[in-house]
Amino acid sequence: MKAKTMYDNVMEQFNQVADRIDLNENIRKILAITNNEIIVHFPVKMDNGEVKIFTGYRVQHNNSLGPYKGGLRFHPSIDVDDAKALAMWMTWKTSLAGLPYGGAKGGLQLDPRDHSIEELERITRRFTFALGDSIGPEQDIPAPDVNTNPQTMAWILDTYMQTKPPADRSKNQHVVTGKPTGAGGLEGRDRATGYGVYLTTKLMVESKGEKLDGKTFILQGFGNVGQWASRFLTEDGAKLLSVQDAHATLYNKDGINVDDLADHSKPRKGSIKDFEGAEEIDPSKFFGLECDILIPAALGNQITADNAGDIKAKIVAEGANGPTTNDGEKILLKNGVIIVPDILCNSGGVTASYFEWLQNRSGEIYQLDEVMERLTKKLTQTFRKVEDAAEKNQTDWRTAAYIIAIKRIEEAYVQRGIFP
Structure with missing residues (x-):
């Protein structure tokens, strides 16, 4: 018997909760699929002069609540099905946290240990260029994930900004979050x-x-x-x-x-x-x-x-x-x-990413104590919401969290309707 994938798991979780809350059938069809699945192949020259072809993914699940948001991971096992599952989880995570974001995820099929820092920089910059306008500060905002870090985000930021006219570059600082503080990152991220x-x-x-x-x-x-x-x-x-x-x-x-x-x-x-x-x-x-x-x-x-x-x-x-x-x-x-x-x-990361995004948008700089205070307040509020939902619905915490997340998205679709 074939082992279940992460995508099998996330769909099973979604369907169980959709049944439980009697989710609107039309909205269920929308949430059961991804909006976009982007696969890019691109060449990069290695330190020894050899050219290697890399495969990168960006899956955008849903953006009914706001721009797509989610990490980029560098790992040999990442594939489109994993990215689909992780993107869907991001949709639920941002919705549960009450953030104005949707869900996305992506990455590159590679082990960073196999590459020098110079190769990783070239690979990251070429991946960013290959994604083009699929990402953007009001479109899709990547962040660090497994085997990526603030340095990775700084390379993405710089590459993306270089594709814009000089007068517009500073307006795109929030294309990624989890950046180094010197590149507009958030203290405490x-x-x-x-x-x-x-x-x-x-x-x-x-x-x-x-x-x-x-x-x-x-x-x-x-x-x-x-x-x-x-x-x-x-x-x-x-x-x-x-x-x-x-x-x-x-x-x-x-x-x-x-x-x-x-x-x-x-x-x-x-x-x-x-x-x-x-x-x-x-x-x-x-x-x-x-x-x-x-x-x-x-x-x-x-x-x-x-x-x-x-x-x-x-x-x-x-x-x-x-x-x-x-x-x-x-x-x-x-x-x-x-x-x-x-x-x-693990929603502390995307919550802090939201603070960083706001900081870049408004040109402000938040201090560490202020960030941690905001983070504590926001996470505690979300925890209490799930605690109340678990008690009210007499269910486990995951089901309770999903109920809150999916109902918020359902409400947005009901209020706004389906285009056209």
Whole structure:
């Protein structure tokens, strides 16, 4: 039997909620498909003079609430189906957060470790040029995702601006978010997604009448999101017992020092292997470790029917997009595990991106304390909305989040009608 893809999962989730809320059939047809699926192939000269052809994707799911918004990832596994699933999740995420955005996603089929920084710059700039006016500050606004960062966004920004007349270039600064602060980026954008994972996890723990201080957690993925979430959690008294990435699985019953692990992994292109502050254990034992909280912050489809029954954590906080398959989720819910769904848990990034977009549009500069205060307020409001919807509908948190997100889009279509 063929394994379900992320796209299979997102469509199953959508159809279940559409049935539950009796979604207008015509709107259901619209939301079940993507608006645009862009595939580009382009040549780039490598450092050794060889020309390689790269394949890039940008899928735009829906823009009924505003411009398309979503990350660009550089990963060997990205394909159009993955991009479709991720774009649809972005539509639900921006809608749930109450932002004036739709959903998009995209990326390049490559492993950044295989390329020099000079090659990555040329590849990124050529990809941007190939996308052309498919992206734009009021059309589709990319942001960092897996294996991309502020530097990637700076290259996209500069390339896009060079395609515009000199007098119009400054008007296009908000074509991407997640930029370096020197290029118009937002103070605090680097930690926003991880902070959102931390805050929603903390709020979930507190909603059960408990405290984060003294709780234990395990983390899959030690990229930007995982590192920042871990920092905030450990600063608040939680203990990091285990970290897993593609290269190793670490464990220390006394706790892993986040800063030490970050210092270790940085020169190794993100790999946590050979870290001396923890022992390496069998990767297959990771999900079954005793802990209070599990944070999958790597790739999709990690928690499945095969390993969900092993999970001892009582809270799964989805730092990644689509880390839990529907079959895996059924097992978790049956076992009494509470899932903080990705479209709530990791929405700190797109919320901060909205602040950056506004900052560029108005020519203002927000200070870090102001950004974090706004972010905390917005994420807490969204958390409370989902909490109320879960209680009102007597359902799990993902279903509750989807109900809010899809109803907001349905309302927009009902009010505006269908062109022409």
